[in-house]
Amino acid sequence: MVGRYESWGRYPRVRQSAVRLIWRHLSLPVSRDPHRSYLPFGNGRSYGDTCLNDGGILLDARGLDRFIAFDPEEGVLRCEAGVLLSQILDLVVPKGWFLPVLPGTKFVTLGGAIASDVHGKNHSREGTFGRHVRRFELLRSSGERRICSPGENPDWFRGTIGGLGLTGVILWAEIALRRIQSQNVISEAVPAPNLERLFEQLLDSSRNFEYVAAWIDCLARGENLGRGLLFRGNHAGAGSPALQRKSRRGFRVPLDFPVSPVNEVTVRLFNTLVYLAHEKLSSPTVTDYDVFLFELDRIEGSNRLYGPGGFLQYHCVVPLECGKPVVEGMLRLTFRQGMPSSLGVLKVFGALPSPGLLSFPRPGISFALDFPSPGPKVMRLLEEFDGIVSSAGGVVYPAKDARMAPAAFKAYYPQWEALEALRDPKFSSTFWRRVTKE
Amino acid sequence: MERILIIGATSAIAQATARLFAAEGASLFLVGRDPEKLRAVADDLRVRGARRVETMTMDAREYDRHLRLIEEARRSLGGLDTALIAHGTSPDQKACQTSFDLTRREFAANALSVISLLTHLANSFEHQGYGTLAVISSVAGDRGRQSNYVYGSAKAAVSTFLQGLRNRLHRSSVHVLTVKPGLVDTPMTAGLPKGFLWVRPEIVAAGIYRAIKSCKDVVYLPWFWYVVMRVICAIPEKLFKRMRL
Ligand SMILES: Cc1cc2nc3c(=O)[nH]c(=O)nc-3n(C[C@H](O)[C@H](O)[C@H](O)COP(=O)(O)OP(=O)(O)OC[C@H]3O[C@@H](n4cnc5c(N)ncnc54)[C@H](O)[C@@H]3O)c2cc1C
Numbered sequence A: 001m002v003g004r005y006e007s008w009g010r011y012p013r014v015r016q017s018a019v020r021l022i023w024r025h026l027s028l029p030v031s032r033d034p035h036r037s038y039l040p041f042g043n044g045r046s047y048g049d050t051c052l053n054d055g056g057i058l059l060d061a062r063g064l065d066r067f068i069a070f071d072p073e074e075g076v077l078r079c080e081a082g083v084l085l086s087q088i089l090d091l092v093v094p095k096g097w098f099l100p101v102l103p104g105t106k107f108v109t110l111g112g113a114i115a116s117d118v119h120g121k122n123h124s125r126e127g128t129f130g131r132h133v134r135r136f137e138l139l140r141s142s143g144e145r146r147i148c149s150p151g152e153n154p155d156w157f158r159g160t161i162g163g164l165g166l167t168g169v170i171l172w173a174e175i176a177l178r179r180i181q182s183q184n185v186i187s188e189a190v191p192a193p194n195l196e197r198l199f200e201q202l203l204d205s206s207r208n209f210e211y212v213a214a215w216i217d218c219l220a221r222g223e224n225l226g227r228g229l230l231f232r233g234n235h236a237g238a239g240s241p242a243l244q245r246k247s248r249r250g251f252r253v254p255l256d257f258p259v260s261p262v263n264e265v266t267v268r269l270f271n272t273l274v275y276l277a278h279e280k281l282s283s284p285t286v287t288d289y290d291v292f293l294f295e296l297d298r299i300e301g302s303n304r305l306y307g308p309g310g311f312l313q314y315h316c317v318v319p320l321e322c323g324k325p326v327v328e329g330m331l332r333l334t335f336r337q338g339m340p341s342s343l344g345v346l347k348v349f350g351a352l353p354s355p356g357l358l359s360f361p362r363p364g365i366s367f368a369l370d371f372p373s374p375g376p377k378v379m380r381l382l383e384e385f386d387g388i389v390s391s392a393g394g395v396v397y398p399a400k401d402a403r404m405a406p407a408a409f410k411a412y413y414p415q416w417e418a419l420e421a422l423r424d425p426k427f428s429s430t431f432w433r434r435v436t437k438e
Numbered sequence B: 001m002e003r004i005l006i007i008g009a010t011s012a013i014a015q016a017t018a019r020l021f022a023a024e025g026a027s028l029f030l031v032g033r034d035p036e037k038l039r040a041v042a043d044d045l046r047v048r049g050a051r052r053v054e055t056m057t058m059d060a061r062e063y064d065r066h067l068r069l070i071e072e073a074r075r076s077l078g079g080l081d082t083a084l085i086a087h088g089t090s091p092d093q094k095a096c097q098t099s100f101d102l103t104r105r106e107f108a109a110n111a112l113s114v115i116s117l118l119t120h121l122a123n124s125f126e127h128q129g130y131g132t133l134a135v136i137s138s139v140a141g142d143r144g145r146q147s148n149y150v151y152g153s154a155k156a157a158v159s160t161f162l163q164g165l166r167n168r169l170h171r172s173s174v175h176v177l178t179v180k181p182g183l184v185d186t187p188m189t190a191g192l193p194k195g196f197l198w199v200r201p202e203i204v205a206a207g208i209y210r211a212i213k214s215c216k217d218v219v220y221l222p223w224f225w226y227v228v229m230r231v232i233c234a235i236p237e238k239l240f241k242r243m244r245l
């Protein structure tokens, strides 16, 4: 592939080599050095090190980009694992179908969506991505191939969903789509002056709106603490007018900033402007799904704004009843440590169980915060977060992580040993070695 | 809708090009030497909207099958509007220097097989009086360099053959397109280090698609290779022979 292999947060930087997988009927490349481990690589949209393999070999799956079969009556699609969700949408939306679960970026591969068992802004309604996977083929380093579904090889099915690429390479998968009447979403932004109001809006909106997420101004303090904007929407019904699709290369970050332009002053300015822009406006608008769901894709290479040092995201979920105190506690902690977050997002996870062995989503409040420049101060802050989250009975999302301690990981995911047992003996990742260290 | 024959249909550039035609409902006849690969490509193109996709397994050096292949493609698609020849190899220049046998095989894959196919295609398209013959040559054919002159001279043969063919077929309203890609990130070049001049096969495919639709004669893809090659061709041989290229 043209370009380097790095994760979205561009931290950590590792040395690894890569080979491209192109044909699903071929076996894995033979490595001359038997000690180097393999790891599948999707589109590098994981923030931390679940898609990195220091000293090992990445199996770049983006060459597995073919569709295999599409049934437009039943809405069942089979395609290779390197196909991007954006490409699936381009194919199925004009035919009246939609992906039931979409993360905040559409530039992830099908394999990556399964391996992290990703969730969207509609978790309460559709659960995780893995719930819509009917079956897939897994290729192991031994050359063995397994078709996995809830009925066939169910342990491998469960282990591979949310399995972080460790059980083998997913070659193709069959997924169930959902019907839509229109490609529009009717959406609105609701301002909330403080955390209390934001939580009320969040929980209230989840009843009547399919897609719900809240942006928090992580710099607002005092009586404004936790102020933010709630974004909510539903798919439009039949007859919603076709909108002119704007060419989606809104803006591109052309170069690496030697010094990150993201700092407290610019973020404060940005946050205030965003908040003020939406403070009054709250009448519902009709937008293309693409604009509503993939706000973050509008700036190509937005991760480079954080400069060469990269950035970290901390993403946790805690039980509903602890939601507000935990979020408040975490925000106050960032102020106390002098490390305010540049971006915070809240979502609600519903009761639908996640199908994967190591899936992250569970009922509760999901909170994600970005932190520029991963220095020792931030690391200490995030360790304190772990204290808050684990005592609330929450967990942290591996797909966003680059720093949690082995003890924290093992406490969050006591079932990790079951995944270890299913792991392909030749597969490993920087993440897995880090969190399973004795 | 267009009826297209593609030889070397499993190549990365050919696949990306075929997707653009499939999306508008074209019918395709795909030729390649690996049946499993062909099946994967054919299924993909069907899902992407191709009206009809047929495949045939053949090594491009099986010259005596070429005539039958074209007839078969014509019969199964009910006619041919476009033929795209895309297969090719990346010869090991050093190894060729010590083995004429290898050089001959590489020449067969990159030049003779193309010339054989074009001989039959030219007659068949001249007879029907319309259509496009598109062939992927290379910028490497514009000037011989010590690092890959076996490949380069084979592509030069193809380019010059096409030039003559274009001149001959102009009267019969048959469009002859020479495609000269620069550096493309495909399996053929997997072993090479990649820099800023490299592009993805989709970029080249879009250029091929446009050039077929707008009846271009010769296209450099991306366009800046036209400038690069003009400069390289302008260097006097006296100087050029001293350079390490
Ligand atoms: C802007 C942005 C917004 C995001 N929003 C969300 C969100 O709302 N919800 C959410 O859940 N996530 C979200 N994410 C995270 C992202 O969805 C996940 O990290 C996803 O796994 C990335 O997929 P990828 O294809 O880029 O794979 P990579 O990041 O390259 O790899 C992810 C994992 O998948 C494995 N993998 C990849 N391909 C295969 C394969 N073929 N077979 C087996 N294993 C494979 C890798 O080994 C690795 O463990 C977001 C990320 C970004 C950048």
Ligand SMILES: NC(=O)c1ccc[n+]([C@@H]2O[C@H](COP(=O)([O-])OP(=O)(O)OC[C@H]3O[C@@H](n4cnc5c(N)ncnc54)[C@H](OP(=O)(O)O)[C@@H]3O)[C@@H](O)[C@H]2O)c1
Residues within 6 Å of the ligand: B008, B009, B010, B011, B012, B013, B014, B032, B033, B034, B037, B058, B059, B060, B061, B086, B087, B088, B089, B109, B136, B137, B138, B139, B180, B181, B182, B183, B184, B185, B186, B187, B188, B189, B201
């Ligand atoms: N990549 C570049 O930088 C570049 C630059 C200029 C020009 N080109 C030209 O572009 C064309 C396409 O190449 P690509 O870059 O897309 O590489 P590719 O994906 O490696 O494709 C090469 C194709 O040629 C096929 N092939 C080789 N020998 C064959 C034979 N004897 N019979 C039948 N098929 C044969 C291969 O079939 P298998 O799949 O069965 O091996 C493969 O499908 C080639 O003509 C190449 O010379 C490429």
